[in-house]
Amino acid sequence: MKYSKATDYALHTMLFLTAATPQKPIGVQQLAERQSVSPTYLSKILTKLVKAGMIESITGVNGGYRLKRNWEDISFLDIIHAIEGSASLFDCSFDHGPGCPIQKVVLSAEEKMEELLRNQKMSDLVREHNIVI
Amino acid sequence: MKYSKATDYALHTMLFLTAATPQKPIGVQQLAERQSVSPTYLSKILTKLVKAGMIESITGVNGGYRLKRNWEDISFLDIIHAIEGSASLFDCSFDHGPGCPIQKVVLSAEEKMEELLRNQKMSDLVREHNIVI
DNA sequence: TCTATTAGGGACTTCACAGGTCTATAATAG
DNA sequence: CTATTATAGACCTGTGAAGTCCCTAATAGA
Numbered sequence: 001m002k003y004s005k006a007t008d009y010a011l012h013t014m015l016f017l018t019a020a021t022p023q024k025p026i027g028v029q030q031l032a033e034r035q036s037v038s039p040t041y042l043s044k045i046l047t048k049l050v051k052a053g054m055i056e057s058i059t060g061v062n063g064g065y066r067l068k069r070n071w072e073d074i075s076f077l078d079i080i081h082a083i084e085g086s087a088s089l090f091d092c093s094f095d096h097g098p099g100c101p102i103q104k105v106v107l108s109a110e111e112k113m114e115e116l117l118r119n120q121k122m123s124d125l126v127r128e129h130n131i132v133i
Numbered sequence: 134m135k136y137s138k139a140t141d142y143a144l145h146t147m148l149f150l151t152a153a154t155p156q157k158p159i160g161v162q163q164l165a166e167r168q169s170v171s172p173t174y175l176s177k178i179l180t181k182l183v184k185a186g187m188i189e190s191i192t193g194v195n196g197g198y199r200l201k202r203n204w205e206d207i208s209f210l211d212i213i214h215a216i217e218g219s220a221s222l223f224d225c226s227f228d229h230g231p232g233c234p235i236q237k238v239v240l241s242a243e244e245k246m247e248e249l250l251r252n253q254k255m256s257d258l259v260r261e262h263n264i265v266i
Numbered sequence: 267t268c269t270a271t272t273a274g275g276g277a278c279t280t281c282a283c284a285g286g287t288c289t290a291t292a293a294t295a296g
Numbered sequence: 297c298t299a300t301t302a303t304a305g306a307c308c309t310g311t312g313a314a315g316t317c318c319c320t321a322a323t324a325g326a
Contacts, residue, residue, distance in 0.1 A: 041316080057273055094168055192294060
C-alpha cells in the first residue's frame with residue numbers, strides 16, 4: 001500500500017505554487033522540470049487539482065497554473081483526496097452481521113491519519129519552514 | 134491506495150483463531166470456507182503469518198493452524214505489516230536538500246494511524262465485542 | 267488576423283502487482 | 297502404507313499506475 005507518484009507530484013507542485021504565490025501563472029513546463037517529470041503527464045495531474053478547485057489554469061501565451069483565492073486553506077488531505085480519491089482504505093468483504101469490528105478499527109485508525117492531514121495546511125508548512133522559491 | 138484483500142483475509146483469520154483459541158489446530162479448508170476464498174490461496178497468506186511468528190502450522194492428519202503462545206499480544210499492526218510489508222506509504226522522489234518537509238508531514242500522519250493499530254490487540258477486540266465462535 | 271504558446275483530452279502503451287489456480291512435494295497420524 | 301494436511305513453485309489474468317503521443321481549444325502579442 002503506497003501513495004502514488006502522482007500524489008507526490010501534486011503535493012510538490014502545490015508546495016511550489018504556495019511558496020511562489022505570484023499573480024503571474026507558472027507554466028507546466030517549468031513545474032515539470034523541477035520534478036524531472038514530463039510536462040504532459042504533470043498537466044494531467046494538475047487538471048485534477050483544477051477540477052477540485054484548488055488552482056486555476058490560464059490557456060495561451062504566458063498562461064500556466066496559479067493558486068485560487070482560498071489557497072491558504074488547502075490542506076494535505078485536500079490534495080491527496082483530489083488525486084487518490086476519497087475511498088476508505090479498507091473494505092471488509094466478509095459477512096458478519098451488522099458492522100465488522102475489524103473494519104471499525106482500521107477506519108478509526110485511518111481517521112487519525114486523516115485528521116492530521118486535514119489540519120496541516122500547505123500554507124502553514126511554507127510559513128513554518130520559511131520556504132522561499 | 135488500499136489495503137490488499139490478503140490483509141482482509143489475514144485479519145479475519147486471526148480474529149477467528151483468536152476467538153476460537155483451541156489446542157486443536159484448525160485446517161485451512163475450514164478457514165477458507167468461512168471467507169469464501171480458495172484454500173490454496175489462503176494458505177499462502179497464512180504462511181506469511183507463520184513466518185512472522187504469529188501462528189504455527191501442523192502438517193499431516195488433523196493438522197492446521199494454531200496461535201502461538203504470545204497470541205494475546207498480537208496487534209493489528211503486526212498482522213498488517215506481516216502481509217503488506219513495513220515500507221512507509223510515501224517516498225519523496227524529489228531532491229530538496231536535507232529532509233523533505235512534505236515527507237515529514239505524511240509520515241507523521243502515518244505514524245498516528247500506526248499508533249492506533251499498534252495499540253489495538255486482536256485479543257482485546259475479541260474480549261470487548263464478546264466474539265464467540 | 268495570424269502565429270506562437272499554452273492547457274485539455276483521448277487513445278494508446280508498458281509494466282508491475284494483486285489475486286488467484288494448478289500441480290508436485292514433504293510431513294505425519296492412524 | 298495411506299489418507300490428510302501444509303509448503304513451494306510455476307503459471308495465468310485483470311487492473312491500475314505511470315507515462316507517451318497527438319490533436320484540439322484558447323489567447324497574448326505582432
